[in-house]
Amino acid sequence: MDRWDRGPNLPDQAVLVDLANRRFHFFWIEIWPHEFYFVAGLLIMAGLGLFLFTSALGRVWCGYACPQTVWSDLFMTVERWIEGDRNARIRLHNAPWSLRKARLRGRNGWSGC
Numbered sequence: 001m002d003r004w005d006r007g008p009n010l011p012d013q014a015v016l017v018d019l020a021n022r023r024f025h026f027f028w029i030e031i032w033p034h035e036f037y038f039v040a041g042l043l044i045m046a047g048l049g050l051f052l053f054t055s056a057l058g059r060v061w062c063g064y065a066c067p068q069t070v071w072s073d074l075f076m077t078v079e080r081w082i083e084g085d086r087n088a089r090i091r092l093h094n095a096p097w098s099l100r101k102a103r104l105r106g107r108n109g110w111s112g113c
Helices: 033-065 067-083 086-094 099-106
Strands: 015-018 023-026 029-031
Touching: 029 033, 033 067, 067 086, 086 099
Parallel strands: none
Antiparallel strands: 015 023, 023 029
């Protein structure tokens, strides 16, 4: 038994444009020419839905839940915990090398340059 068996004298391909019989077979759906308005309407609604979904919820993903954002926030929290706030990091960067600066900057390289 073939997966796309549509009966006797019908094609058994998954996707087929049958121009002779004016039909379009898409997996288990058979679309006739007068039904393409519905297909076009569904595609337009899907495009608008994708646009509205990404414009509404894309900022939530990119701003708060994206792994890169989460990792960056975690990195900045640890950096703030070790080296201090922004002003303290700038002062540390501009200060001459000392044992404290070598200890704080030694492991994480030249951050802030």
